[in-house]
Amino acid sequence: MNYEFDYDFIRDYQPPGKWVKIANALGGIGLLIYGITQILEYLKQENILNLSVGLISILGGLGFLVFGMNGSRPLIRPGQYYLRIANQEIYLKLGKYAKRKEVPFDEIDKIDASEKEIVLKLKNGEEVWINLSRIQNERKRNDLLQLMKSLHGRKD
Numbered sequence: 001m002n003y004e005f006d007y008d009f010i011r012d013y014q015p016p017g018k019w020v021k022i023a024n025a026l027g028g029i030g031l032l033i034y035g036i037t038q039i040l041e042y043l044k045q046e047n048i049l050n051l052s053v054g055l056i057s058i059l060g061g062l063g064f065l066v067f068g069m070n071g072s073r074p075l076i077r078p079g080q081y082y083l084r085i086a087n088q089e090i091y092l093k094l095g096k097y098a099k100r101k102e103v104p105f106d107e108i109d110k111i112d113a114s115e116k117e118i119v120l121k122l123k124n125g126e127e128v129w130i131n132l133s134r135i136q137n138e139r140k141r142n143d144l145l146q147l148m149k150s151l152h153g154r155k156d
Contacts (some may be wrong), residue, residue, distance in 0.1 A: 024065070038051070041054075081094060090103040109121050118148050
C-alpha cells in the first residue's frame with residue numbers, strides 16, 4: 001500500500017475565527033487610545049514615565065492591529081514547519097528551530113498512536129515523538145492519526 005501525507009504549517013494554516021480578529025482589533029485600538037492619552041498627559045506634566053508608557057502602548061497597539069490584519073499568521077516561511085510521508089519515509093520538522101528528521105518505514109518497529117501524540121519506536125531503540133497539537137489544521141491532524149493507525153496495522 002502507498003502511504004502519503006503532506007502537511008505544511010503555512011500552506012495548511014487555518015485562520016482564527018472572526019471573534020478572535022475582533023478581539024485583536026479592539027485590543028489594538030484600546031492600546032492606541034491609551035498610548036495617546038499617556039502622551040497627552042506627558043505634555044501636561046512632563047513626566048517621563050507617561051511618555052515611555054505612551055510610546056510602549058502605541059507600539060503594542062500597532063502590533064495588535066498588524067497581527068489582527070495579518071490574520072494571526074505566524075512569521076515563518078513555507079517549508080520551515082512540515083510533516084511529509086512519501087516514498088516509504090517520514091520527513092518531519094515540526095518547528096522553526098526544530099531539527100529535521102527522516103524515518104524510513106523499514107526502521108519503524110512499533111507505532112503508538114493516541115489522540116495527543118504519535119510515538120515511533122525505531123528498531124535501533126530510538127523514539128520519534130510527534131505531538132499532534134503541533135499540527136494546527138484539525139482535518140490534517142485526524143488524517144495523520146488515521147494514517148498512522150493504518151500503518152501500525154500493516155502487514156509487510
